Amino acid sequence: MRTGKGSGEGSAELLIEGVAKRFGEVAALDHVSLSVAQGELLTILGPSGSGKTTLLKVVAGFETPDAGRVLVGGADITALLPARRDIGMVFQNYALFPHLSVKANVAFPLEMRNIARAEIDRRVGEALAMVELAGYEARLPKQLSGGQQQRVALARAIVFNPRLLLLDEPFGALDRKLRETMQLEVRRLQRRLGLTTIFITHDQEEALVLSDRIAVMNKGTIQQIATTTEIYERPANDFVADFVGESNILHGTVSAPGLVALPDGRKLMVDSEAAPGAKVGLLMRPERFSGGGLNEFSGEIVEAVYLGTSFKLRIACEGGPELLVRQPARGTLPAAGTKITVGIDPEAIHVF
Structure with missing residues (x-):
């Protein structure tokens, strides 16, 4: 097993070209194309029914695409059986053999490859040490916590040095604190081994924590592929802006350079080179507002929630939109009905 940090030995680039898949009248995948660099962790983020799990199954070989192809390390694997793809997988339900010990579960993919017993023992020991389960070899899955079972599944997925690691919502069954711990552990392990990895989730926060890049999917298509910062700060369209993070989305028309007119007559100053007459969307993140700014909004608080570090x-707003605003939690939580003025500067508004 590779243990050199970021070595990427055996890991390979993934290329998906024009993959389409229909189930009756439903287009689960609509000619999807993307690439994942060697050693990169790409998260596919989207709501239920967006096509993300179908795409993962096509890569793994559990679904055959109607069109397109899948290449790993430059080799076309579209028609290969799943067992011949050298891909490690981790599922939400762990998929452990309940009658086998931890050691036997992790050893299983090596035994299927007819690896010598001494080498199996060495690799299993290494894998369990990496996921901090040394000493648990003899236990059965039912004797482990959910987090420990997920660690066993992860060890089994990496023990045979896969060319690609696929994780399908692996932490969905864990409580929040354990989920956050496992996210960091997977990221640390992925970087240490240099594994090319696809992570599937509907949890936007999880995607931001884990990823080198994020591909946002909806209705069988990829809406945007970008770094975590770009996805959050500069979403490509309404769907991405609304799905990733809390948002205030408005629409208007560029009336002059750096000025957008809203339907209610209000004009906002923006940092944009969009041409006059262009129809644009505006994204204002709740945390970007302050007590002042070049664009001011006055109104009445209709709901106030205390979140520990913020309100x-x-x-x-008077004669205008309803806004979601986050402020540092200082003093007393404002009451509903309180009059308030908030502002946002032009460079804090994303125009798309």
Whole structure:
């Protein structure tokens, strides 16, 4: 097993070209193309029914695409059986053999490859040490916690030095604190081994924590592929802006350079080179507002929630939109009905 940090030995680039898959009248995948660099962790993020798990199954070989192809390390694997693809997988339900010990579960893919017993013992020991389960070899899955079972599944997925690692919502059954711990452990392990990895989730926060890049999917298509920062700060369209993080989305028309007119007559100053007459979307993240700014909104608080480090306020603006605003939690939580003025500067508004 590779143990050199970021070595990527055996790991390979993934290329998906024009993959389509229909189930009756439903286009689960609509000619999807993307690439994952060697050693990169790409998260596919989307709501239920967006096509993300179908795409993962096509890569793994559990679904055959109607069109397109899948290449790993430059080799076309579209028609290969799953067992011949050298891909490690981790599922939400762990998929451990309940009657086998931890050691036997992790050893299983090596035994299927007819690896010598001494080498199996060495690799299993290494894999369990990496996921901090040394000493648990003799236990059965039912004797482990959910987090420990997921670690066993992860050890089994990496023990045979896969060319690609696929994780299908692996932490969905874990409580929040354990899920956050496992996210960091997977990221640390992925970087240490240099594994090319695809991670499937509907959890936007999880995607931001784990990823080198994120591919946002909806209705069988990829809406945007970008770094975590770009996805959050510069979403490509309404769907991405709304799905990733909390958002205030408005629409208007560029009336002059750096100025957007909203339907209610309000004009906002923006940092954009969009041409006059262009129809644009505006994204204002709740945490970007402050007590002042070049663009001011006055209104009444209709809802106030205390979140520990911040107040989340819903503000009905005078003659205009309703805004979601986050402020640092200082002093007393404002009451509903309180009049308030907030502002946002042009460079804090993303125009798309």
